[in-house]
Amino acid sequence: MVNANEWLDEKIPKDQRAQATFLYVYRFCQSGHSTHNNDCSNCNNRNQNSHTNAPNYQFYNTILEGELDLNEFVNLQHLYIYGTGWGQDQQQMITCLTINKCNKLIDLQLKYAYISDITFGEDKRLKSQVEKLASIVRNIKGTNLGDLKLTVKKFEDENLEYEIAAIKSKLTEDCQLLLETLLEAQQEVLQNDNAFARKQLEKIKKRLSNVITAEKVEELLGKIVEINELAAQLNNLKIQENQ
Incomplete structure (x- = not known):
């Protein structure tokens, strides 16, 4: 598990962030393994299949913690942050996701991501969707799968x-x-x-x-x-x- 903003500084230079339209962060490897598989080349070479060029950034075998500030991604349209389960070593443990300047964001998907706070911009539609879904997840015991x-x-x-x-x-x-x-x-x-x-x-x-x-x-x-x-x-x- 790595500090989210430090990881971001290492992976995507600040002068390239405005070009990004897709940002995908996956806990599993590109072959879909949620835990390390010795026979899997993607598990053994963590950076092999990451796509690290604008406008499409995809990162596998990545698990983050702490604050993730994406405000410099002003043209970001799609943001996926996926863990692989609810275990502490499986979740994306992001304490604060800052996207209030990502006004072009139209697709936000969070799966097995423990995010205690999200700072939104002007897109009330997206904010409303996330708040509704978060409410359901918080009350999951009283919500059926349907x-x-x-x-x-x-x-x-x-x-x-x-x-x-x-x-x-x-x-x-x-x-x-x-x-x-x-x-x-x-x-x-x-x-x-x-x-x-x-x-x-x-x-x-x-x-x-x-x-x-x-x-x-x-x-x-x-x-x-x-x-x-x-x-x-x-x-x-x-x-x-x-x-």
Whole structure:
């Protein structure tokens, strides 16, 4: 476990922080091991698969403690901080997360992260989401799994809608229609998995590649997958409750 701000100073120079749009901090290795595995090259070489170039920063095998001040990341859009469990050596033990100048942040995911205080900026939507989720986690004994998943799904829906609107605002009308068709094609693939929809999806991805990065397209499609998975899990929970 390392001091969060000292780790940040070592990993990302101050003059590069404004360029960052993605910051992912994972306790597990890139192969998914939550504890050290002697046979795993990713476990044995902690820095081997970290992505340390702007705008996308990913760090594996990392566990932090203390204050984490991200106010110099003024263009940060996505922040993931993941531990691997509730054990003291598994959680991200961040006492204070400072993001009040990260006004472009639209996606904040904290998992197995003990964060006692978060300082927000002007994005009331994001603040409200985190506060609601934190309330559920604090009262976890009185909350069933379905309630938690439903809340997360609502947040995912809101974030996706917000992000799509932000992207559309920068596109021409034709490209906006292309984006809508892309999202519809992804839904069709997920629901029916037919060859025609998959071909359409690939064609539209190529056409959009001139105006939206491939990384951003895959991110949007990935979020639709996550939302559909949550919907399926909620449906299964309802079926189990009714049996």
